[in-house]
Amino acid sequence: MLVAEQAARRGARVSVVDVCVAAVTALPVGGAGVSAMSRSTASHPLCSTDDVSAQLEELQLTLGEGPRVDAFALGVAVLTPDLLSDEVLDRWPVFAPAATEAGAQAVFAFPLQIGAISPGVLDLYADVADELDAEDLADAMAFADTATLILLDTAIDEPDGHVRDLGGYRAEIDQATGILTEQLGVGIEEAFVRLRAHAYAHGRRLAEVAADVVARRLRFAPDTTPDTTPDTARDEADDDA
Amino acid sequence: MLDVSAAGVLLANRDGELRVMAASDERVRLLELFQLQNDEGPCLQCFHHGTAVAVPDLSTVAHRWPRFVAEARRSGFEAVQALPMRLRDEVVGALNLFRARPGPFDPVGTPVAQALADVATISLLQQRSTVRSSVLNEQLQTALNSRVLIEQAKGKLAERHDIDMEQAFTALRGYARSHNRRLSDLARAFIDGTEPLTDLVFRTH
Structure with a gap:
């Protein structure tokens, strides 16, 4: 009821x-x-x-x-x-x-x-x-x-297999993962691990990190820590070695 | 809550005929049977058209459903509401609500009753076989995974060609259509590197 x-x-x-x-x-x-x-x-x-x-x-x-x-x-x-x-x-x-x-x-x-x-x-x-x-x-x-x-x-x-009423689905996390495959030159699994690792290491919410990646405020580069563009609102100053 | 004197649930059988599944008392049961036999009444109309039918005063529709109205009023009912029971896009039956006194239906109550009908439909169909549940679960998993793949492919394409997500989606969908492929299959292939997407076309907007 x-x-x-x-x-x-x-x-x-x-x-x-x-x-x-x-x-x-x-x-x-x-x-x-x-x-x-x-x-x-x-x-x-x-x-x-x-x-x-x-x-x-x-x-x-x-x-x-x-x-x-x-x-x-x-x-x-x-x-x-x-x-x-x-x-x-x-x-x-x-x-x-x-x-x-x-x-x-x-x-x-x-x-x-x-x-x-x-x-x-x-x-x-x-x-x-x-x-x-x-x-x-x-x-x-x-x-x-x-x-x-x-x-x-x-x-x-059908035919796209689109699910109605998906509610809380956030496309940015998956989009960001796709972006990272290109920026890092890695497969999709590793890209997702790297995205999550960054969120965890910086104590940030996954959805927020994903939003920054999709908005190009945050870029990842292979074998280095991620860079931020100068106009980002959040400060990524604490580079970890 | 809902101002109802009696209720009945009818579901369609394989031949599309309505059968009484449950009723709050015997009087209503007789009525439902009556409706079916005479092929008249708000419940049947509701089922055939898939829309709710509300009759605030049965005395006003005696010309439309003469035998149903006569029998209903003899049983002590003066108002009726019929709500479609839907499974996805299919009307599988109807929920019949009866009231002893005439008068307009509470506008707040009707959506609640419809939602109740929806929940009742899903609960009733809990009797479905394990195989069907398994099939439904497969479909759900596939659909959710497809969504993920498509979004991942958009991101990858957008980054590779420096375009936005909307352009990326349009390009992917166009490619899938012109090469006669499922979008989610194309997305998966692009992500795992087996699909180079030659001749991809972008539109600026």
């Missing part, structure tokens, strides 16, 4: 965005996000209800570690009521502190599944360390089930 209300409010076909917004309304969480996942490529963020969710999404994309990554790989819900606990820091030594810095204290990831098929993950975060009780867990799983069905029902237009 909550999901339906959200869709009606938007005046559009029900979509994963509505599941996320409904989940935030119904559960003791600050934000939610859904990503489509596949075994062979990086995840595709589909929606986030707020900036913290978007950042958590991006961190996991940049670092390749985190609750969403584990939930998808293991096929089970990953519940982390306290990101600052020792076990969690052991598990995700880079993600955990970065996530708390972004404003999350607890994260819960639910794989979207029908049998052996897993098209994605539903991520929830809270800004205080907190558990989900049994009722909340059941609700969260129901939201995950709904998201799974909606995701699989996503309309795909």
Whole structure:
């Protein structure tokens, strides 16, 4: 019902965005996000209800570690009521502190599944360390089930194979990766690694680095640190050797 | 929430005939059956045209659906709404909402009811086979990956020839069409270096 209300409010076909917004309304969480996942490529963020969710999404994309990554790989819900606990820091030594810095204290990831098929993950975060009780867990799983069905029902237009309602997809990250293949003279995989490494090394958001690359404010050159053009607003003065 | 006395869900079978899948009580069930048999009523109209049909006062449409209106009012209903149940672009059935008293339908309630119908459709079709889910998942993965490939190819082409993303996309799409190739296949080949894109044409705009 909550999901339906959200869709009606938007005046559009029900979509994963509505599941996320409904989940935030119904559960003791600050934000939610859904990503489509596949075994062979990086995840595709589909929606986030707020900036913290978007950042958590991006961190996991940049670092390749985190609750969403584990939930998808293991096929089970990953519940982390306290990101600052020792076990969690052991598990995700880079993600955990970065996530708390972004404003999350607890994260819960639910794989979207029908049998052996897993098209994605539903991520929830809270800004205080907190558990989900049994009722909340059941609700969260129901939201995950709904998201799974909606995701699989996503309309795909032929012949270009264009996916409708992609929501949170950011083309710049992929465009920037393509640009880097030329600037660095490397394959697409390495280009993506280099882009992510730069974001991580400079403590910047992947989407922002990508935007700079696409806007030609930031250029990469083979075997050197990236250069910025003189008129860039952000200062890249801290060259690392 | 929604001001409804009774509801019924009808889905089309393989021959395109509506069958009652669920009803909130027996009276409504009888009505649905009635509608089908007589081939009249807002629900059938909704299904055939794929658009919502609202009848705020059944007494005003007795001339249009005489037997349906008579039976509905005898069962205690004075207003009806029929909402299409859609799966992607196909109308697979209809959600019928009945109300005991006449009067206009809440403009806020209708989109909610339609969204409910959409969610109900998806949930009902959870009965689909694992094979179909697997096929749908494949399609989704392929579509998402295609998007990624195309954006990556745009970036690579834009950088190589010092053009913007829009020009790059236009050039790629034009090349794909004139060489009769799928855009995503062309993009993949360009990215992994097996497609040199000779005779590529750029337009300045």
